[in-house]
Amino acid sequence: MRGLTLQEATNEASLGENMYGTGLAKGLMLTLRHFVDSFVDDLRYGLRKYSHATDNFGLRQGTEAKGVITVQYPDEKVAVPERFRFVPFLIVEDEDHPIRSGKDWCTSCGICAKVCPPQCIWIVRGNDPDTGRPVPEPEAFFIDIDICMNCGYCAEYCPFDAIKMDHDYELASYDRTSHHIHDKEKLSKPASYWRDIAPTRAYEEMLVRGTWEHKDAAKEARRGSASASTRSSSRAQEPQAEAAPAAVATSAEAAAAPAASAPVEGATPWSEDDAKREERRRKALERKAKRAAKSGG
Ligand code: SF4
Ligand code: SF4
Numbered sequence: 254m255r256g257l258t259l260q261e262a263t264n265e266a267s268l269g270e271n272m273y274g275t276g277l278a279k280g281l282m283l284t285l286r287h288f289v290d291s292f293v294d295d296l297r298y299g300l301r302k303y304s305h306a307t308d309n310f311g312l313r314q315g316t317e318a319k320g321v322i323t324v325q326y327p328d329e330k331v332a333v334p335e336r337f338r339f340v341p342f343l344i345v346e347d348e349d350h351p352i353r354s355g356k357d358w359c360t361s362c363g364i365c366a367k368v369c370p371p372q373c374i375w376i377v378r379g380n381d382p383d384t385g386r387p388v389p390e391p392e393a394f395f396i397d398i399d400i401c402m403n404c405g406y407c408a409e410y411c412p413f414d415a416i417k418m419d420h421d422y423e424l425a426s427y428d429r430t431s432h433h434i435h436d437k438e439k440l441s442k443p444a445s446y447w448r449d450i451a452p453t454r455a456y457e458e459m460l461v462r463g464t465w466e467h468k469d470a471a472k473e474a475r476r477g478s479a480s481a482s483t484r485s486s487s488r489a490q491e492p493q494a495e496a497a498p499a500a501v502a503t504s505a506e507a508a509a510a511p512a513a514s515a516p517v518e519g520a521t522p523w524s525e526d527d528a529k530r531e532e533r534r535r536k537a538l539e540r541k542a543k544r545a546a547k548s549g550g
Pocket of ligand 2: 341368369370371372373374396400401402403404405406407408
């Protein structure tokens, strides 16, 4: 019997595959398998699969799950990734913050409004009622979330980490006018909310800022701490000058003390880290001063 050439062998092998209707049959089998799979889990787990217990949700969301219904929205929701972004919100201090409770992180610098591509941010800068001079906090802040295209530029460019992209995507309403223009009250959410929804980002930002606190507040706290320590050392050197200024100094210290970088009991869970970081910074400054003195001498 003669041997087959390569071409003949290939033709024979592909004859079976190219038989009319083979692909069609395969496709139908696949469809049938998916159809049957749709009910396999239902039969296996019965109604338990659709009860709202957490383990069942995990079961239906797992890689082994089969079937057509996987999430019972809106009763169940799939967690969004940390980098998910919807509309922006403004960070304010937590209610239980010891010295800045409810204070805005926003300084009304206006950068976010400038960079916003569809120009849907409107800010009114605050003024001191007594002096009429501008203060670094917004009196009003509006974002038209129907115009917002969720690009996240405002959050990227904000120099004070005061505006962030939210994970709340359920904002539909029947009102097409005022409901979707978010004012300052609607936009404001506590700093702890940001740490909850985006712990990794919040941590990265903290590393860059060097503190969990607002960077201006941390700066003020350091200044307050420095001036308090200067005052106390000068008092120690001049005991006879204690009488009159003592009361003033004490009240100034009392005001500065909580703002100081020394850990405030219950201020934030990270007070201890702040203190360590401050200590490292102090040592680094000392080393720098020594180097400068050496090179000068
Ligand atoms: S960029 Fe930040 S600090 Fe400046 S106005 Fe916008 S939210 Fe406020
Ligand atoms: S996410 Fe983009 S479009 Fe929306 S407010 Fe921020 S900069 Fe403007």
